[in-house]
Amino acid sequence: MKTQYQIAIIGGGTAGIMTASQLLNKDRSLDIVIIDPADTHYYQPAWTLVGAGTYDFDKTARPMKDLIPHGVDWIKDAVTEFLPYENKIKTHKERTITYNYLIVAPGLVNDLSLIEGLEEAIDKGTVCSNYIDPKYTWQCIKNFKGGNAVFTQPTTPIKCGGAPQKIMYLAAHYFSKNKIKNANVVFATPGTVIFGIKQIADTLMKVIQRYNVDFRPQYSPVKIDSKNKIIHFKRTSVQKSIRPSLNSNDEENHEDVSMVEMPFDFLHLAPPQTAPQFIKESILVNEDGWLDVDIHSLQHKKFTNIFGLGDVAALPTAKTGAAIRKQVPVVVDNIIKMIRGQEANNRTYQGYSSCPLVTGYGKMVLAEFNYKNEFTPDPKLKMMMISDSYREHWRLWILKKYILPYLYWNKMMKGKDV
Numbered sequence: 001m002k003t004q005y006q007i008a009i010i011g012g013g014t015a016g017i018m019t020a021s022q023l024l025n026k027d028r029s030l031d032i033v034i035i036d037p038a039d040t041h042y043y044q045p046a047w048t049l050v051g052a053g054t055y056d057f058d059k060t061a062r063p064m065k066d067l068i069p070h071g072v073d074w075i076k077d078a079v080t081e082f083l084p085y086e087n088k089i090k091t092h093k094e095r096t097i098t099y100n101y102l103i104v105a106p107g108l109v110n111d112l113s114l115i116e117g118l119e120e121a122i123d124k125g126t127v128c129s130n131y132i133d134p135k136y137t138w139q140c141i142k143n144f145k146g147g148n149a150v151f152t153q154p155t156t157p158i159k160c161g162g163a164p165q166k167i168m169y170l171a172a173h174y175f176s177k178n179k180i181k182n183a184n185v186v187f188a189t190p191g192t193v194i195f196g197i198k199q200i201a202d203t204l205m206k207v208i209q210r211y212n213v214d215f216r217p218q219y220s221p222v223k224i225d226s227k228n229k230i231i232h233f234k235r236t237s238v239q240k241s242i243r244p245s246l247n248s249n250d251e252e253n254h255e256d257v258s259m260v261e262m263p264f265d266f267l268h269l270a271p272p273q274t275a276p277q278f279i280k281e282s283i284l285v286n287e288d289g290w291l292d293v294d295i296h297s298l299q300h301k302k303f304t305n306i307f308g309l310g311d312v313a314a315l316p317t318a319k320t321g322a323a324i325r326k327q328v329p330v331v332v333d334n335i336i337k338m339i340r341g342q343e344a345n346n347r348t349y350q351g352y353s354s355c356p357l358v359t360g361y362g363k364m365v366l367a368e369f370n371y372k373n374e375f376t377p378d379p380k381l382k383m384m385m386i387s388d389s390y391r392e393h394w395r396l397w398i399l400k401k402y403i404l405p406y407l408y409w410n411k412m413m414k415g416k417d418v
């Protein structure tokens with residue numbers, strides 16, 4: 001078996017496959033391997049719709065072998081260790097692979113142990129997560145007969161930061177359409193606002209009012225008592241106070257922390273998420289345990305022949321497939337430049353990410369933004385006759401449910417421009 005490659009890619013997810021396809025489209029002679037132990041590749045953005053009973057889960061899965069581009073080798077194995085000074089990686093099946101360039105894209109992992117009681121509670125009774133089993137979420141939504149329907153998310157970074165609230169809007173819409181009496185929908189989040197971009201937040205606050213959602217900012221889930229159906233939150237609020245004894249203009253922030261117990265009859269949560277263990281244990285990470293790359297060039301800060309993108313990368317923007325679509329061309333350009341003996345000077349990734357905020361069946365708002373949290377709608381939306389994507393639109397729902405999955409499988413995975 002071949003063990004030496006020009007370009008090795010760790011992970012055949014959204015980032016790994018898209019990067020391999022675009023590299024080959026630029027230069028068919030490149031010698032590329034993808035290392036990934038998984039048989040199946042998932043289109044995760046549709047899991048929100050699966051959880052709301054409006055998308056077939058099987059359509060989100062495709063065999064990995066059908067997606068690996070022709071001309072790229074696939075080693076079905078998991079990487080376990082980096083030897084970056086020797087340009088080598090080691091795998092679970094005790095292979096050693098040597099590379100000239102390395103692309104690190106193994107995504108992230110759910111770490112249920114970070115919330116006490118979550119491992120025991122999940123996917124049983126009325127506790128579910130679109131991040132783990134969206135089909136079970138749909139079972140729980142259908143079985144809900146009233147009471148407290150609690151939606152929450154952890155304090156760690158998560159994939160698609162909007163996903164925990166999207167399923168909340170869909171569930172609230174479903175409960176009201178199905179006349180579930182006494183449904184008390186709660187959205188409890190560690191954040192201070194519903195969304196970081198004002199125009200989008202204004203729309204979402206109206207949606208929250210429409211569904212009569214009890215919005216609880218600064219609530220961090222810490223423990224689930226599944227036997228008694230109670231979730232425990234740490235509630236933080238920052239109070240500003242004037243210190244009169246000193247300079248009267250001085251302000252001091254006091255953090256008030258209290259514990260809140262909330263009974264639930266339905267609970268959906270995004271689990272805590274971290275980089276995979278072999279990444280966290282490597283010397284390639286920053287102090288928070290995420291892959292330490294330059295936020296504009298995606299080149300590793302210490303090892304110049306290593307690049308990283310996708311969910312694993314330490315980038316101060318939302319972890320989404322949409323972000324990856326804009327990261328891939330930068331990585332591809334930089335690697336091709338280096339192969340040609342030039343400098344990897346493409347630093348054009350500005351933190352673009354997007355969050356298709358489904359706000360009900362047939363309704364969506366499209367948040368697109370950059371590192372500065374500026375609202376940056378795609379000019380191509382005008383072709384869909386949408387000039388105000390910060391508002392709810394039926395046409396954006398069509399984009400989410402039909403157009404984006406089509407583009408993902410037929411264009412993005414094949415490295416074509418969208």
Ligand SMILES: Cc1cc2nc3c(=O)[nH]c(=O)nc-3n(C[C@H](O)[C@H](O)[C@H](O)COP(=O)(O)OP(=O)(O)OC[C@H]3O[C@@H](n4cnc5c(N)ncnc54)[C@H](O)[C@@H]3O)c2cc1C
Binds near residue numbers: 010131320324
């Ligand atoms: C519920 C939900 C809703 C979402 N909604 C949206 C949305 O609306 N829009 C959007 O753009 N994004 C959305 N996302 C996020 C999006 O799916 C991810 O950001 C994207 O898939 C990340 O791609 P990735 O390549 O980094 O990781 P992944 O696609 O997760 O792929 C990682 C790959 O690495 C492999 N791997 C792991 N460990 C190893 C190892 N040790 N060695 C080798 N290979 C390894 C895995 O098997 C996997 O194939 C959503 C995600 C979820 C869960």
